[in-house]
Amino acid sequence: MFADKSASIPKVCYEIFVRSFCDSNGDGIGDLNGIISKLDYLADLGIEAIWLTPIHPSPSYHKYDVIDYYAIEPEYGTLADFKRLLASAHERGIAVYLDLIINHTSTLHPWFKEARKSKDSPYRQFYWWMTQDQIDHLGISERETSDDSQVVYPWHENPGDDEKYYGLFYKGMPDLNFHSEALREEIAKIVRFWLNDIGVDGFRLDAARHIYPVWDSEDSITFWQFFSKIIGEAKPNAFTVGEVWADTEEVAPYFRNLNATFHFDLSFALQRMLIAQRDEQIIDKLQASFKLFQQYNPLFVNAIMLTNHDQERIGSVVDRNIKKIKLAASILLTLPGQPYLYYGEEIGMLGKKPDPYIREPFLWTDDPDDPQLTSWIEPEFTTLKTVAPLSEQTGDPTSVFNHYKNLIHLRRTEPALHQILAPNLQPVHFHDEQLLGYFRPHVDRSLIVIHNLGDDEREFQLPDDKSLFTEVLFSTDLLHETTLTTNRLAPHSSIILAPARNVGPFDKQ
Structure with a gap:
């Protein structure tokens, strides 16, 4: 019974950091039309779904602080451009997942601009507000850092206000408070808009484990029950993959209401194994995680990756060793699950933190003035001196690119490799x-x-x-x-x- 459903789940996915991928208009910033121009490339590579990092208006370069959930960031294009991208992707059998950021908004979002004006604002309840005495009474003025947030003091002042607002990731990103039924209805409208009115295929759900703060953390799991109900009513076949950056035991319950979650434990284990050059009994550990996930959802999808836009690139993790870069791909693309490639992994792109430098421009050709090349950042790691551009790698049968392409083709054609549901794996x-x-x-x-x-x-x-x-x-x-x-x-x-x-x-x- 698993085979039929599995056939509809994209076998290989691709994360695009939109700003860095491909520039279509010469302003140095990647955009939606640039992605459209590369859909044939992605289809030829064997990609069946793309996850776009946030495309909504935002004051930051990364766009994870949304101002308007219904619009497109002008630097990236228009809603008409996005509709063309969606139609063009679907013509090629490629699904499109949007990064949905509902843990927080920008302080410039109209909701927060109204909320911070007055305690009597109807939007005040959309966010978390407390006096310093309340914060101290609950003992939540500080927090331990986590892999996904280094913020220690998450409460931020609102000038002229005796209450502070909660922002786990940054003072410019106030967390939303989903105890508000009015807010929940707003989120439902946003989901219905993108699924029904526009026609996207699903969402990558940012910061899924932080939807409620630590003092209400048990609600973070039950929230997704509400969310999945909205999905089911709007578009039952829409796909949801959650960012639950935590240990496997904490991740498992999220499978009750999400199709997939990213397997961060596996990501870091693979990186350690490539560095130490020895197995960590990873297959036994994967089997144990599958048994745990299955308890919550027998149709769980294990979303696997080497790294993503928040992690140092695998090419740098293995110190630019081409054989290890290929080995990393060989492991990822022969394990069960739904693999996500981070744009540029297929050409061996490099990158170390801080974050902008793990999100550098994709190298399409050997021309430093290539109009497709984004130039919003001066790259420190992926340059024409350190990484062979795609144009050079396509004709080289020994290249990282052709290694990826061959493996992806094999994965898509061999049933034993592309089985996603009921993972088939034995040591x-x-x-x-x-x-x-x-x-x-x-x-x-x-x-x-x-x-x-x-x-x-x-x-x-x-x-x-x-x-x-x-x-x-x-x-x-x-x-x-x-x-x-x-x-x-x-x-x-x-x-x-x-x-x-x-x-x-x-x-x-």
Whole structure:
């Protein structure tokens, strides 16, 4: 029963930081028409859904502090441009997910501008307000930092007001208070507008675990029950993926009401493994997380990624090591789940914090004056001196780009790899911490995946019940072409094995 539904879930997704992707009008800022011009590129790469970082009017470069939920940031284009983008993407079989920012607004949003004027404003209830005595009584004047917010003092002064407002991420981003029924109805209108009037396919939900502050944190999960009801009434097949930047145990309950959540534990584990060059029993840990997620939703979708717009780029995490950059992709794209590529990962883009430098311009060509190249920031990490542009990589069969493209094609064509619901994953133990092995069972054709995480060539021995897996579907080790002839794997290499073609259906594992 899982297969039919799974077929409608995009198999490979792509996050676009709009400002940095592609400029269409020469102002140095990425825009919606720039994305339209690259839809053929994304379709050819094998992308089936794009997640756009916020496109609403906002005073910041990143747009995570919204002023108007119904409009398009003028730097990015118009609502007509967005409708063209949506139609053009759908023509190519690409879904479009919007970044929906409802944990907070900008202080310039009309709601907050009215709320801060007077305690009697009907919009006052849309936000969190307390006197210093109330804050001290509850013991919430300070907070421990978290991966997604480094703010220690989240209460901010409103000049001439004896009450402060709560803003978890920044004083310019006051948190919304969803105890307000009037606010809930406003959010429902926004959701219905984008799903029904405009026709988007779903939402990436920012800061999903912070929808209520820590003193009301249990309501953060139940809020999404309200939200999913709105989705179900407006567009039942709309997709929701939540940013729940927390440990797996805290993430799991969100699956009650969301289709997917991002697997941050996996993201950081993969980064540690690539640096340390040894397995962390990641397959066993993934299996345990699947069992936990399934308790809340048997149709959970595990959204997996290497990094995103809030994390240092994988190319920099592995210190620009091309073999490790490819290895990271090989692991991500052979694990079960719904993978999200961060724009530019497919060409090996680099980037370290602070945040603007993990969001640098995409390199389309080797022309430093390329009109498509965004120039809103002077890049520190991804430059023509450090990263080969797409135009150079497309014709190079050994490039990072072609590595991604080949893997994505394989993932989309092999049922064992693209199964998303009821994740099919079992460990294959080699008793060597530098080897990561796993089994992807499937009724059509099962596969074995092996990665060498280390700097040295490693020998491996397939288990007796997997001895028939000798056909090589994919390998980054030149020693292996079409048939497994030796049980050795080069450093930082990967291999995908299928049962030999002369094996009968009842012999397949």
